[in-house]
Amino acid sequence: MPANPDQVLANLRELAALTSDSNGAQRLAFTATWQKARDWFATKLRGLPVTRHLDAAGNAWVTLPGASPRSLVLGSHLDSVPNGGWLDGALGMVTALEVLTALASKYSAHNNRPPFTVRIVDWADEEGARFGRSLFGSSAFAGTHTIAADRDRTDSNGITLASALATCNVDIDRIGEATREQENIAAYLELHIEQGPVLERLGLPLAAVLGTKGVERHAITFHGQEAHSGSTPMLDRRDALAAAARLALEVRELTLRINAERHSDSVSTIGSLKTFPGIVTAIPGRVECTLDQRDLSPEILATLYREAVAASHRIAQEEGCIVEWSRIWSIDPIPFHPHLIHLCRASIAETLAAATRTEASQAKTTDAAPPAEQVLSIPSGPLHDAAEVARTGIPTTMMFVQSLHGISHNKIEDTTEAHLRLATKTLTWLATQS
Amino acid sequence: MPANPDQVLANLRELAALTSDSNGAQRLAFTATWQKARDWFATKLRGLPVTRHLDAAGNAWVTLPGASPRSLVLGSHLDSVPNGGWLDGALGMVTALEVLTALASKYSAHNNRPPFTVRIVDWADEEGARFGRSLFGSSAFAGTHTIAADRDRTDSNGITLASALATCNVDIDRIGEATREQENIAAYLELHIEQGPVLERLGLPLAAVLGTKGVERHAITFHGQEAHSGSTPMLDRRDALAAAARLALEVRELTLRINAERHSDSVSTIGSLKTFPGIVTAIPGRVECTLDQRDLSPEILATLYREAVAASHRIAQEEGCIVEWSRIWSIDPIPFHPHLIHLCRASIAETLAAATRTEASQAKTTDAAPPAEQVLSIPSGPLHDAAEVARTGIPTTMMFVQSLHGISHNKIEDTTEAHLRLATKTLTWLATQS
Numbered sequence: 102m103p104a105n106p107d108q109v110l111a112n113l114r115e116l117a118a119l120t121s122d123s124n125g126a127q128r129l130a131f132t133a134t135w136q137k138a139r140d141w142f143a144t145k146l147r148g149l150p151v152t153r154h155l156d157a158a159g160n161a162w163v164t165l166p167g168a169s170p171r172s173l174v175l176g177s178h179l180d181s182v183p184n185g186g187w188l189d190g191a192l193g194m195v196t197a198l199e200v201l202t203a204l205a206s207k208y209s210a211h212n213n214r215p216p217f218t219v220r221i222v223d224w225a226d227e228e229g230a231r232f233g234r235s236l237f238g239s240s241a242f243a244g245t246h247t248i249a250a251d252r253d254r255t256d257s258n259g260i261t262l263a264s265a266l267a268t269c270n271v272d273i274d275r276i277g278e279a280t281r282e283q284e285n286i287a288a289y290l291e292l293h294i295e296q297g298p299v300l301e302r303l304g305l306p307l308a309a310v311l312g313t314k315g316v317e318r319h320a321i322t323f324h325g326q327e328a329h330s331g332s333t334p335m336l337d338r339r340d341a342l343a344a345a346a347r348l349a350l351e352v353r354e355l356t357l358r359i360n361a362e363r364h365s366d367s368v369s370t371i372g373s374l375k376t377f378p379g380i381v382t383a384i385p386g387r388v389e390c391t392l393d394q395r396d397l398s399p400e401i402l403a404t405l406y407r408e409a410v411a412a413s414h415r416i417a418q419e420e421g422c423i424v425e426w427s428r429i430w431s432i433d434p435i436p437f438h439p440h441l442i443h444l445c446r447a448s449i450a451e452t453l454a455a456a457t458r459t460e461a462s463q464a465k466t467t468d469a470a471p472p473a474e475q476v477l478s479i480p481s482g483p484l485h486d487a488a489e490v491a492r493t494g495i496p497t498t499m500m501f502v503q504s505l506h507g508i509s510h511n512k513i514e515d516t517t518e519a520h521l522r523l524a525t526k527t528l529t530w531l532a533t534q535s
Numbered sequence: 536m537p538a539n540p541d542q543v544l545a546n547l548r549e550l551a552a553l554t555s556d557s558n559g560a561q562r563l564a565f566t567a568t569w570q571k572a573r574d575w576f577a578t579k580l581r582g583l584p585v586t587r588h589l590d591a592a593g594n595a596w597v598t599l600p601g602a603s604p605r606s607l608v609l610g611s612h613l614d615s616v617p618n619g620g621w622l623d624g625a626l627g628m629v630t631a632l633e634v635l636t637a638l639a640s641k642y643s644a645h646n647n648r649p650p651f652t653v654r655i656v657d658w659a660d661e662e663g664a665r666f667g668r669s670l671f672g673s674s675a676f677a678g679t680h681t682i683a684a685d686r687d688r689t690d691s692n693g694i695t696l697a698s699a700l701a702t703c704n705v706d707i708d709r710i711g712e713a714t715r716e717q718e719n720i721a722a723y724l725e726l727h728i729e730q731g732p733v734l735e736r737l738g739l740p741l742a743a744v745l746g747t748k749g750v751e752r753h754a755i756t757f758h759g760q761e762a763h764s765g766s767t768p769m770l771d772r773r774d775a776l777a778a779a780a781r782l783a784l785e786v787r788e789l790t791l792r793i794n795a796e797r798h799s800d801s802v803s804t805i806g807s808l809k810t811f812p813g814i815v816t817a818i819p820g821r822v823e824c825t826l827d828q829r830d831l832s833p834e835i836l837a838t839l840y841r842e843a844v845a846a847s848h849r850i851a852q853e854e855g856c857i858v859e860w861s862r863i864w865s866i867d868p869i870p871f872h873p874h875l876i877h878l879c880r881a882s883i884a885e886t887l888a889a890a891t892r893t894e895a896s897q898a899k900t901t902d903a904a905p906p907a908e909q910v911l912s913i914p915s916g917p918l919h920d921a922a923e924v925a926r927t928g929i930p931t932t933m934m935f936v937q938s939l940h941g942i943s944h945n946k947i948e949d950t951t952e953a954h955l956r957l958a959t960k961t962l963t964w965l966a967t968q969s
Contacts, residue, residue: 297766314765318815330804330827331748331916332731333941335791342805343787346780353777357769370764371776372815379807381752381825381863391815393764429815482765507767 104196104203104529106522112195113521116141116179117187125512126181126191130226130237131159131265138179138191139223145198149205157278158241159225159271164218165205171287172218173532175200176239176486178227186294186514190227192502193292196525197221200532217287219532224486231256231265239486241276242283243493248276288441289497291487292528294516298507299479306453306520307527309445309478310499313488314368314395315434317406321348321413324423327378327386338384339421342376345388347420349374351412352392359404367396367405368482397434397480434480435488438496445498446473448531452523500527538630538637538963540956546629547955550575550613551621559946560615560625564660564671565593565699572613572625573657579632583639591712592675593659593705598652599639605721606652607966609634610673610920612661620728620948622955624661626936627726630959631655634966651721653966658920659705665690666699673920675710676717677927682710722875723924723931726962728950730917732941740887740954741961743879743912744933747922748802748829749868751840755782755847758857761812761820772818773855776810779822781854783808785846786826793838801830801839802916831868831914868914869922872930879932880907882965886957934961 120128120138128135139161143153151165164172177193201219208215224242229235232254240246252273254262263273300308325341349371356369370393377387392409396402410426417424447470454470481488481499491497502524505515516524554562554572562569573595577587585599598606611627635653642649658676663669666688674680686707688696697707734742759775783805790803804827811821826843830836844860851858881904888904915922915933925931936958939949950958 296763298771299768328941329730329917330802330806331829334733334800335802337732342783342808346783349776349780366768368769370818372764372817372819373813374776374808374810376808381806381827383806384804393815395765483763507762
């Protein structure tokens with residue numbers, strides 16, 4: 102029995118109906134609704150020759166034993182942001198389930214086992230929406246999560262991370278033991294919606310993912326001189342907002358210039374800007390803003406950051422202001438595995454060619470799959486659990502399926518049924534090649 | 536006995552000591568500290584042939600009867616913002632007291648009355664710092680204050696304007712009766728600190744004031760598309776902050792250009808800017824900002840506003856955003872009286888020439904006062920009670936004395952003693968000319 106795209110669609114709808122309200126998905130990690138989603142997923146394993154267990158960080162593992170203990174892991178997450186979409190995370194879990202079911206069916210029909218072990222992992226708290234710490238479970242698995250910095254986190258109701266974990270039988274002091282799950286993993290694959298507009302703009306259903314971009318995230322403060330809006334002539338001002346506005350535009354320009362020069366697709370975003378005192382009759386004496394810059398190349402990312410800093414100092418001097426930078430967070434770019442990326446592109450090419458052959462069958466033509474090199478591969482701007490897996494050295498890649506309008510983390514998040522079917526077929530193909 | 540600048544300085548220090556704390560002046564209108572300042576002022580009238588009364592809006596009037604009921608009014612305010620300076624308002628009151636004392640002394644020495652009546656008015660709640668409605672008393676006097684819109688105002692402790700007024704024996708429903716005080720007023724003069732940097736930059740102690748600038752005050756909202764900072768390429772963005780940043784810079788440019796073309800000193804200020812959702816990982820989907828534009832010419836003010844609106848629509852279109860404007864408040868420019876402005880400039884010229892003669896007396900030279908036309912006259916960006924008086928048709932002007940560093944509404948607000956002395960002498964000269 103091959104993987105059944107209709108079953109994927111049916112399961113996605115069933116999960117959405119069970120764990121969403123009129124505002125969207127509500128599978129916030131370590132809550133009853135999230136637990137309900139996990140329990141639902143476990144019921145879908147009935148009748149399969151698999152085992153299921155939670156690791157020390159609350160990640161849920163399903164194992165279909167093969168002839169070899171070397172395993173292929175298909176992973177994603179069932180948790181969502183508040184008021185989230187129906188596909189973010191859930192698509193990866195439900196397609197993985199369908200691939201596992203198809204493989205189990207294929208081999209059990211011959212009273213056989215797969216040549217390799219196949220596992221599914223449901224990472225705990227990918228979103229970090231409740232406690233502000235994303236990739237919780239996968240970073241524990243990777244051994245990169247130092248709980249010290251996160252031990253005292255609380256949610257909006259004042260519940261501590263430790264007590265939320267305890268309700269899910271996770272001991273906050275033992276999450277590091279999740280690294281034991283790394284044993285015998287040969288490859289890790291993750292299917293996810295793109296959450297961006299690139300595939301839709303290009304008219305493509307699928308892309309292989311080259312890795313996750315590194316991030317430089319900073320708080321920038323301009324200090325000028327607060328003064329009365331009525332009594333201070335234009336040329337006597339030291340306006341912190343004028344300086345910040347110039348920086349916002351110059352950062353955009355320098356990012357576009359670097360992209361043109363380096364054929365890169367770097368992004369720079371000023372997401373928050375606050376004026377102080379922030380009243381209609383006062384020239385802002387202080388502006389605080391945030392800058393988030395991303396690229397897959399460490400060298401280009403360093404250039405982006407360096408040029409933004411230089412621009413800010415030049416602008417501050419020209420505007421009679423002082424500028425201060427403070428790093429909020431950063432992470433290096435994490436490239437995925439070249440051979441797995443190649444296999445992913447080849448699988449996409451094969452699936453698309455098969456679809457074309459089906460359409461063309463009445464016309465009696467036969468086309469071979471196009472070369473994998475013609476299939477789009479792009480870096481991921483958002484981080485994913487796959488990045489934590491890749492940091493352990495386990496060969497890893499991801500596949501993106503088109504998001505409509507590039508919108509995610511919202512109840513209107515969507516992907517066409519045709520593309521969801523193609524994604525299921527491609528993941529199945531890829532899983533049997535890996 | 537001529538007006539004594541030393542007494543002005545002593546009184547200013549006495550008032551500051553009585554009504555300030557370590558954070559500055561605390562003479563918030565309709566509070567016990569403000570009442571203490573008014574009681575202190577009343578004690579300074581002892582022995583003078585004057586009467587004192589409160590009008591229906593709580594303005595305090597002191598009258599030195601003259602041979603004619605036609606009166607010259609010297610006005611200012613004893614109230615301050617929280618943590619205010621020692622001169623804002625207080626300087627005008629204390630110098631008016633000294634001028635009145637000198638005139639009373641001059642005429643009583645000859646058992647005579649002044650040829651005209653001289654009055655001092657202490658306007659109630661110029662600052663509006665407690666209830667958010669500035670020029671409370673002077674607008675009631677002018678008949679421009681429709682209490683309906685302000686009746687339900689409360690302070691930060693929830694005390695209503697009506698009950699605060701009642702503690703000062705003011706009936707909120709009768710404030711309109713303060714217009715009766717307009718009778719027989721021939722001229723109104725107000726001395727105030729500049730609260731801006733122009734006089735200090737030009738090295739001048741004093742300036743005549745041409746009027747108060749008109750104000751266009753608007754809320755501007757740019758609507759773009761909220762999107763993930765990591766997954767949305769630079770060229771796919773509709774960034775509301777980029778649009779607002781461009782507007783901030785273009786409004787500055789167009790104001791400078793109009794000032795250069797029209798020899799004006801217009802100001803345009805974006806005092807508040809807020810990003811939504813305002814998080815580090817999201818491209819701002821909405822930005823709300825405020826714009827405050829001022830000029831003394833109605834036609835230039837209209838041009839400023841019209842060009843800002845046009846720029847915002849062009850920028851919004853280029854950035855794929857939508858822009859909305861909403862007027863917060865506006866007021867027409869209020870020009871002061873040409874003859875009084877001329878007299879003010881002549882008085883400044885005379886006082887400065889007299890100071891020069893004193894310095895040069897050992898050198899046996901004598902210089903006449905320079906022409907009044909050589910004395911600086913500037914518009915006021917901030918509003919003042921004088922603007923409300925001018926709206927009634929009463930001939931009005933103001934005189935500004937230099938503010939150090941252009942700073943006001945702050946405990947470090949200051950003016951040199953030499954300039955405070957010159958201001959006292961000039962106001963005395965002007966009061967006897969008017």
